[in-house]
Amino acid sequence: MIKTKDRRAREAFVAAANLQVGNRVLDLGWEGDCLACLRGTGARVTFVAEDIRAVHRGNGVLSTTPSQVVANAHVVFYKPAQKAAKGQVFEWIDEGFRALELGGVLYLAGQRNRGVRSYAKYIQAVFGNCKRAGRVGRLEMYSAQKELPDPLQAPVDNRISFELDDLPHGPYGVETRAGVFSRDGLDPGTELLINCMDIRPTDQVLDWGCGWGALGMVAARLAGRGRATLVDSNIRAIACAKNNLKRNQIRNAAARVKDARVYDGKEKYDLIVSNPPLHDGNAAAHPLIEGAFHALRPGGRLMLVVMRPEPYLKHIRRIFGQGQIAARKDGYAALVARVGNSQMVQAFMAVKDEV
Template identity: 35%
Template sequence: MSSSAYQTWQIGPAHVGDRSVPVASKPGVMAHGSIDTPAMMMAEWISAMDTPAAGARSLHLASGNGLVPAVAMAVGFAPDAFDRYKANAESTRRSLAAAPGVVAGAYAVHHEVLANDLVPATSCALATIRIPTDKHGVQQAVAEAFRALAVGGVCLIAGANDEGAKPAAKLLAQVFGHARLDAQHSSCRLLVATKLAEAPVDASSISSPWLDQHRFHEVPVTVADDRIVLSTRPGVFSWEHLDEASGILGDIMRIAPGESVLDLGCGSGVLGVLAARQSRTGRVVLLDADADAVRCARRTATAAGCRNVEVRASDVTDAVADEVFDVVVSNPPFHLGKGTDLAIPRAFIEQAYARLLPGGRLYLVANRTLPYESLIDECFGEVRTAHDGRRFKVIGAVRRV
């Protein structure tokens, strides 16, 4: 698959009950090329609902490709959809925009983790949660859903058993006072609860400090003999400590004074800040698809005093489509959902090549079992190995023309 294929959107019909709704997708979007069973379970439940009252709002957390909010809009809701990953948020926006007869103001899509002040308290009749992968994320999502729902509003939460569906059911019951298992198949569960009172039954179960989006976890680390304090949040890659791969790449990469650097998939910003300090005056741009990672990296760079750093939300390099750099550094993601997906690192490598000046260098760190060498060789015509360790390797190349 080429980089252009990664960037090519497709919109097709998704059939839910007796309804057909448009759903946009491309590589990098959750459930691309497949059906996400938990999302389909929620969509089927919503499709069978009676038409809601005029102006009824719905909240959708982790909206993915937009299937669930698209069905909610088809039923008659005005959806507010949220997803932390840029490609998912864009997929949701395209899905809703493609609905027949859609009018301005019928929906809102946000590249954010949580609704917070974007959705007023008690303003929604329906809330849906596609279970996130971390326990803090589930706690935050249930708290946000309860806050946004009016009394009488319904919360749906769905996910696979190995994603934490059973603990999510327990949490839902603690907050709402009950949780009904409405459906289960393909090792997935759909849980339903109705908000019966203004206050949660057990407020302590959702008293997470991470509901405050201005709260960060500060992690002091030392890389290449340079001390950096990382700002992180739950859900951001390796949020509680410096991951080993980034530490190895940070110790190996060399940035000359004045060189411009692109950090692809910056996470909380450790490699980008280290590059900015080594470059001193060179322009350094940090990119990440995760909305909270972008916020964390900005805070990390500001605390480090790096005035030559800019952090942008981006699906791979779409935020720097017309820019070129002397160096690209990356610790690319290779998981999409629970599986290994090489479409994303392939796009990282191909787009890194496109963003490098002639003579520019790529530094990439990866699990040593991943076959990135062939991907790099296809683009650059060479592969250089800077580190071959027990668990991780640092490989790269130089763009010749």
């Protein structure tokens, strides 16, 4: 439900463009969600997003390159998400420029304390112009017209590469991009989970919310005669994960975009691993735990890494009947639960304690 103040801000943003019936509009999202108020304008609107959940909600197109979805747009609207990485926002401003026809206008909104002035500065560098188009409360709006066919500066390249030598069956060559979780290196929570993953050679493993693919890549190499499935709701993350599987020649794994909260009942796994999106709270954690219980074969395990284990353990125990902390380090806790009887669980935990 959109609050009145926010709805007014969206309407003011759209009104600033003075749209005409039939205008081609690229909607790059308002905090990642579609600008529903564009529907009443008579413009031909295409909403492009990188997260499949937003695409489903807004009836949009999933893409990391919106300019390949919409060409010759009259207007582009964009309000970056508050938690968006700056480099990712810069990439989308470049994409907005490419998607516009000559004379077309980009509108960008944001708050001063959320970096909107640095975005305006970047727009100025790309378009050669940028002006204040309005203000609603703390929200500032900027606009820039595409006056030249080419941008005044080269598009940003946010890719970074590094090598991970100390992981099981390493080394792994990794490439990531701005906007993907822990893009500068392995997250310490993920590392803890990797170091307590017990994987058999024939296991079928699901990496729930794979990001650039750390857990899934290691799982695939450990399950040499098994398979790893990497899923993430974000197409940018999946593009990185696919690329990383390829550059490490991991053939018994595949990555795909999916809202992993939706369990289709078809696939079964021996192990589900996840460093879950904790900022989503129970909206992600509960479906993950409940879905895992159904998606695991008898004897199958769920392994999660979290920072405050108590509420997760509570829900795990409610669903699985048991669940333990397998390891703790630097404020992270790796949790494990197994589908099966309690004797199996005791045996499993005894083996882990010996390691």
